[in-house]
Amino acid sequence: MTAPSRAARPAVGAGCGPAAPAGRTWAGPVPSAAEAAGPLSLDGPEAFGAVFDACFAEIHRYVAQRIGTDHAEDVVSETFLTAFRKRDAYDPSRASVRAWLYGIATNLVGRHRRQEVRTLRALGRHGPDADAPGHDERVAVRVSAQSLRPDLAAAVAKLDRRDRDVLLLVALAGLSHEEVATALGIPYGTVGSRLSRARRKLRAALGGGDPMLDPEEAGRG
Amino acid sequence: MDELETLRELYGEPQADPFLGARVRGRVEAGVRERLETGARRRAGAPGRRPRRPRLPWALAVAGVAAAVTAVAVAVPQATAGAPGAPSRAAAVSGRSVLLAAATTAAAEPAATGAYWRVRKLHRRPHPEPLGRGGNRYRVAESRITELWVARDGRVWSGSRELGAHPAGKADEDAWRRDGSPAEWSSRGYVLSTAPEQGRLRAATGRVPFSMAGRAMTFEEIQALPVGAAALKDWVSRAVREELAAAAGDGGGAGTESGAGTESGAGGPLDGVVADALSGLLWSKPSPPAVRAAAYRALAEMPNVRYLGEAADERGRRGAAFSFTLRTSPEPVRRTLIIDPGDSQVLSSTVTGPPGSGGDQVELVLEAGWTDDEPSAPGLP
Known part of the structure; x- marks a missing residue:
């Protein structure tokens, strides 16, 4: 048994939709989901401004993870402009604004494939922004030696683009199968098959069983 | 730790420039305005005349959203700490x-x-x-x-x-x-x-x-x-x-x-x-x-x-x-x-x-x- 857990990963995107991946632990109560500020709509510039403010940080995080911060600014701007341009095509009954924005961002990231591969190579060799100022805590939390995974980065780079899109929308954006399907405009069942294929390849790259798996808390009381 | 968690560790948290949001917002706002103006010009059909700038009261809308979020946070019902009913x-x-x-x-x-x-x-x-x-x-x-x-x-x-x-x-x-x-x-x-x-x-x-x-x-x-x-x-x-x-x-x-x-x-x-x-x-x-x-x-x-x-x-x-x-x-x-x-x-x-x-x-x-x-x-x- 443990004292109530204090640590939780910073919630991302509160107000835009469900929080992006939160730390998952068997110890202590699960942190509650960030409540959405209500349904977002794209009707009118005011509403669009609200969508921008609610979703910018989350979309930027995702794009910057995939193609690096230098290129993310342009792509994120383009994502919101595209969303505004195509706002008449948005159907709130089919997708959340959040999933729709992720879909647009993913399509735009797809035009920067070489940049994505370069970003992955850098992540595998040097880790994510390890020398960025203000990141001491996060860097300290990670076991930095473990996060250097050239093998894993190479495996992600080698994935079919469509498989990679599904994988990263699940792993980085925290979307559900349904949201991925609407974001990318693909059938629900296709999400599962692409995800399985991508995960299989990652597992192979990581070399089967993960010795780091921690059967935590069995005896930690 | 499964492979998705390992993957998140690989990607880490990208650095966030504190002025980035405002900067991108400005760019998007300009793009939206341009688009609305183009649309207005096209509708007006008079290329010589300068169209009126469409009003973009984003600042107001943003204040409204912030207020709404605060209200949501405050409105979470406060459950009582004690368990129901005192024991006899x-x-x-x-x-x-x-x-x-x-x-x-x-x-x-x-x-x-x-x-x-x-x-x-x-x-x-x-x-x-x-x-x-x-x-x-x-x-x-x-x-x-x-x-x-x-x-x-x-x-x-x-x-x-x-x-x-x-x-x-x-x-x-x-x-x-x-x-x-x-x-x-x-x-x-x-x-x-x-x-x-x-x-x-x-x-x-x-x-x-x-x-x-x-x-x-x-x-x-x-x-x-x-x-x-x-x-x-x-x-x-x-x-x-x-x-x-x-x-x-x-x-x-x-x-x-x-x-x-x-x-x-x-x-x-x-x-x-x-x-x-x-x-x-x-x-x-x-x-x-x-x-x-x-x-x-x-x-x-x-x-x-x-x-x-x-x-x-x-x-x-x-x-x-x-x-x-x-x-x-x-x-x-x-x-x-x-x-x-x-x-x-x-x-x-x-x-x-x-x-x-x-x-x-x-x-x-x-x-x-x-x-x-x-x-x-x-x-x-």
Whole structure:
């Protein structure tokens, strides 16, 4: 048994939709989901401004993870402009604004494939922004030696683009199968098959069983 | 850690330039304005005349959103910290006698009757988000088995086996079938599967295998705990205060002074943590019989440990239910233990989570005590 857990990963995107991946632990109560500020709509510039403010940080995080911060600014701007341009095509009954924005961002990231591969190579060799100022805590939390995974980065780079899109929308954006399907405009069942294929390849790259798996808390009381 | 978590670790958190949001907002705003102007010009059909700038009251809209968010945060209903209904004096008396009876049973147990002390638990935890498609939503719960093996010389092994995620109740199961009985879901960056995984067993080398209220403890330290109820409670209270002070010191925060007063009969703010640490000695650690008995006696004297009467756990095993509040803020979290006074074993623990946790977290003790079996990876239940 443990004292109530204090640590939780910073919630991302509160107000835009469900929080992006939160730390998952068997110890202590699960942190509650960030409540959405209500349904977002794209009707009118005011509403669009609200969508921008609610979703910018989350979309930027995702794009910057995939193609690096230098290129993310342009792509994120383009994502919101595209969303505004195509706002008449948005159907709130089919997708959340959040999933729709992720879909647009993913399509735009797809035009920067070489940049994505370069970003992955850098992540595998040097880790994510390890020398960025203000990141001491996060860097300290990670076991930095473990996060250097050239093998894993190479495996992600080698994935079919469509498989990679599904994988990263699940792993980085925290979307559900349904949201991925609407974001990318693909059938629900296709999400599962692409995800399985991508995960299989990652597992192979990581070399089967993960010795780091921690059967935590069995005896930690 | 699964491959998706490893992947997130690889990607890390990108750095965020503090002015980036405003900068991109400016760009998007300009782009939107340009687009609206182009549209207006096209409609006006008069290229020579400068169209009126469309009004973009974003600042206002933003203020409105911020206010709405604040309102939502404030509007979260404040649940009361206390449990419903104060216990009657009679219930308090009988609860105390149940715990004292369990203490007597615990004290009478032989110290070690096998090569290993072993506890095997079934854990069930609701997934915090509903799954499914469209209007057809349902909840699933994830289960796993954990085992802890402790040799008489203090060596420790821990085992675990994920049992997969399954619909939480009957209505959830029906909704799951309507969803096409999927065997996998993605949610919050994780993939949940109905399939059980392989069991794993790991020797706890290179780390202190036990902890109490955040304090790392060795097998020897557990064997050396005080065997008097008051002395044990004092020891635990002190450990709780020191761990909290250390944690606050790490974070540079203050406010640990309020932790004083756990020895007082009135009950201090840390009583929940103290009760939790004491109860951990009953069912999650290889405590010697005299220490278990002392823990039962100490719990019997704690005013925040409430007797709920007879109850059955999810396997239908009957016992006496006790509960205490683990924390009161932001939302109250309670632990309810069902114990069997006949053999002093804890049968189950239920943590009633805060809103948003998706439901109760249940642990069922499947086996506890001494055995001559050799440590091995956990089998299916």
